[in-house]
Amino acid sequence: MNKINKVVDKLINLYGNNEPFPNCCYLYGQKSVGKSMCIENFLENASNYIESVIIYANECYSNKILFENIINKFNNHELNEANQFESFAKIDTMEDFLNQISMLDVSKSYIIVIEKAEKLRDMDINIIATFSKLQEFTGLNISCILVSHIAYEKMSGDEIIEIHVPDYSKNDITDILLNRYEEVHEEIIKNIKKSNMKNEEIDKQLEAVTTMNEEFYKNYLSVFLNVFYKACRDLKELSFLCDKCYPSYYNPVLTGEIKSTDVTNLWRNVTKTLKMALNTIYMRVGNLSAIELKSTEENDENTFEIHQRTNTIKTFAQMLELPFYAKYLLIASFLASHNDAKSDKKLFMKNHGKERKRKQPPKVSEKMNVQFGPKSFTIDRLLAIFYAILDEKVGLTCNLLSQISTLVDLNFLTFVSGESNLMEGTARLQSTLGLDFVINIGKIVGFNVKQYLTDFH
Amino acid sequence: MEIGKTRKFLKSRLQQDTTTFYGFENEREHIKNLFLRAKDGESNSALLIGPKKCGKTTLVNSVLLEMLQDKKFVEKTLLILLNGLIHTDDRLALKSTTIQMNLEKEVEGKTFSSFSENLTFLLSCLKSGKDTQRLIFIIEEFDLFCAHHNQTLLYNLFDVAQSAQTPICVLGITHRLDVIELLEKRVKSRFSHRQIFLLPNSDDFETYFKIFKELLKLPTTQENNEYIKNNLSIPKNVFREIKLPFLRRLFNPSEYMFSKKHITDWNKAIDQLAKKEKVISTLENLFNTSVTIATLKLFLFQVVSNLNETHQKIEDNEMVKLIENLLFEDNKVKLLTGLSVLELCILIAIKHHCEIYDNDPFNFEIILTRYNKFALKSSTMQNIDREVILKAFENLKYQEFIGSIGIEGKIQKEYQMHKLLIFPDQIEKAIQRYQNLPTEVDHWSKSSIF
Ligand SMILES: Nc1ncnc2c1ncn2[C@@H]1O[C@H](COP(=O)(O)OP(=O)(O)O)[C@@H](O)[C@H]1O
């Protein structure tokens, strides 16, 4: 890539063969934009005149590890059984470290790359200051390259040479993904051959695959990026999802349902899958395409909606299995957490709440209680609301208390205080649910939640 | 060929020459005197104070290099280098002092009841020789030693220096202009109160400009010889015996041979460059933001790095562009333009929130509501799930464009309060530069009513 080459050239210019190095450089850019690739290319190009080590600051949970990793690498010391996994030298202090560095061959040149450099801020304060002045302390031609995704001012106030690795444009990303066409294609052919379909079917599919040329893949990429690019520019994530969704695009071609040239129908067919997958960004849901996507293609809108919340799906299922009263308890706990206690009377008194005439349209954007998170409530208040919203007359407080415990176990409710005093009524609880979720419970039991939230009056 | 050599020479002088010090003649004279008197056995203490990167270390290096040409100084004095970044407590500092005095064997197996007893012992070892060596302590990042327990090291060193039993000289170097206030009473009373300030003059662009030209020009043979005579006539044994880091790779211009013609041509080109109105005025801009030679050197290093066979000259507009880049390019804006449209939309919602509520803190739910108002009517941002939006919100936090306030983890992340860590106009700049931004997003960014 042109962009990578430019950055590598810049690095080579700054770190020329047999030339004095700058004290320190800062290489920054968005995540998975190719920072590490730049570094690797550069170090490979310069390997004949630079001794280098790459350190991941997030893995250095002590100074000792940071120091010893560097010294081991510069002395070509690998940890193995022969040396009983002992480091080249025991290094406890910054001074030990600098002494060891000073012992290196003064006629050579050295670079220490620190990836995830923002993590250095969590270590001792002297690390950044010292690493950016290693020449002053050791007299060697040595330099440090800090690599990070944040702006440099967040690291230090001292001046430094900054190098920005620019982001990928949509075209860049298309090119990079397109580059993998052959690889992806081979994989599909291999999978067809491996499958346990009838020979006849296999032959048919292998025939169909030949029509899936690079143009076909390019069309897919364009459809794919149209949906995803606006929500995510992380190349790693995009290429992961791109692979996951591809089968849904080409399967109808394999089965002969849609022609490989019928772009419109292919697009129509894959849209739903893509929209669904869009909502799994960064969630790395295992084998998405295989099971879940299939079922949504076949099923109705309703299941689709549930699937959409891939990571709340489990909670949702658990909720579905709860007894009827427990569902009401969940709603009551949410109302208790998100209404002021003083408005209870107005909301829940019979002949008061429901028939109220709305004077204003519901507020939307002004500050709302639900936006500020749950407040705690007592068991008494919870039960009062519960009885108020439940139209039946029931007298089963004892049973309800045990249901409350179950809801706590399921993490739908949490204790704020007085955990051991559930029976006495001094305990305070809090709802953990979100508004959307509670509205859905309401739909299931036939209860309009919004009507009982002061925010929507 | 010549250009490669030129580039290397210029880089070396910018980076490797850590002993040439420009200006501040009086201050330099002060330090030099201090060392000379130390050589003669006088005890003393002083502080060299100046902002970061103003050249304190370079000044001391330059004086030391000069002193090291004096045989008597080399024989009579012993340099001890301490640094607050490295010697993070007094025990480490004393251990390092022992090693630098070559007394590890002598203290082996000995136990001392106090710091001062240990120090006294070290000093007494000096006396046993035929002629007492004079100690010169050079203490970098001096202010950090003030935070050590009871300021024991400082107290003891100043105490010895004041009582003049053993000849020692203590020079502290620090960027803290208020360093005196950091000293405890008993430490302060033992300090000589000799303070040497290195304060860059923000009116003197002329000198700065002169140094600019000097740093880019090649020295004539005559200048070269002079430099070598003044700086490099150090006895060979010094390199073996004295362990100053900067002595290990001293800048030596005689390693470079240029033809007379190349020197004349190159220097002429630099003079031409320095005559350009635009170059002078942008350089003045650089000077107005940072007066230190350090900034100038850092900038020139990048200029020189771009030279190669196909690019043999320093171009005026290239220089102007680089300075403007350094001064006006906002690296946060650069990072912002790498966000996804969704992430940018959330930032816009945050921006509107901050404008409407006068920078009140916000949480995810508040921003989501505001974002949804836009998204529901938008043609490009529909159908994005809450969880994905939450991830985008968290990504903004990961990049430190927003940050949480209060203790984290106490409440659910959707309700955790945050504040904006960048300026609204940085968001606006990013929006202007963002490629292929849907127009509706652009409109929304300008007006919260959509
Ligand atoms: N007056 C000066 N003369 C020469 N070089 C200087 C001067 N001031 C600063 N520098 C340069 O600036 C950089 C930082 O100087 P340094 O002596 O390390 O500053 P300090 O010790 O005050 O932090 C070095 O590259 C040095 O060469």
Ligand SMILES: [Mg+2]
């Ligand atoms: Mg310094």
